[in-house]
Amino acid sequence: MPELPEVQTVVDFLKDKLAGKTIQSVQSPNGYKGVFENGSLANYRTFLYKRQIQSIWRRGKFIIMELDSGFLLFHLRMTGRFILELPNKSEYKYISFQLKFNDGSNLFFRDTRKFGRAYICQNLEWLEDRLGIEPLSNHLTSTWLYQQLKQRRRMMKPLLMDQRLIAGLGNIYVDEALWQAKIHPKAISFKIGKVRCIKLCLAIKDILSSAIKYKGTTIIDYSYGSNKKGRFKKELKVFGRINKPCLRCSMSIAKIFVSQRGTYYCKKCQRV
């Protein structure tokens, strides 16, 4: 499940390879219409025809391709990934989006569960309207976070997963950050003390930047480039470690559901 570090890794991989390319045509090998978030395949063809990719970056979990006119965005959701090599015929049922460039090369968007989306737009205002701050930027400070927590009465995990507050965190890194800061995933935001909040702020930054260095976490589906896996899975302290000893206190790690999401935490270290 790609979160900020995985999306950053994909962007880092793609940007130099795609910058400067000109789009010749758009295809949908498996014919899945849902991938076209705003419009039909025909709309995308018209919008993208002869457009040149200027640069590629990330905002939250969105991949942004800036064109010489307008933007093409992708969200990988659960299983979306980019492939540059020509896939086997048997893979085509998973490929919902394909760009053909005028130099003969291709970009394939492979997405087994079909949750991933491609977006076309003239500007990024709509994106800014729905996304909060970047956690690795200077906007995220413990002072800011403390104010935000005080202003709301929400459970910590769903609050941190809310992209309108902080953009880029997902199920794995929220569990990791809460464990690091010793905060219960169901703890109510306005009750969190200043010291815990400072720890949480540091934990978010530390974990995300470390995960980027490891090129993300591969649980099942995520990979980048030629099927390369992220190496952060070995560094996970709590996610997926059900019934294994807490690496701080050796209490066995519990799994519960918080807002319908599988959640791992330590009952001893992370009190409500």
Add this chain to the structure above:
DNA sequence: CCTACATCCTGTATGC
């Protein structure tokens, strides 16, 4: 304001 639940999907895991 906040939480719960359904929806979109399909490969993998589990149950009988």
Add this chain to the structure above:
DNA sequence: TGCATACAGGATGTAG
């Protein structure tokens, strides 16, 4: 072995 069902989850919309 094989069929049927449950489960996983990011974002969004609706209901309570």
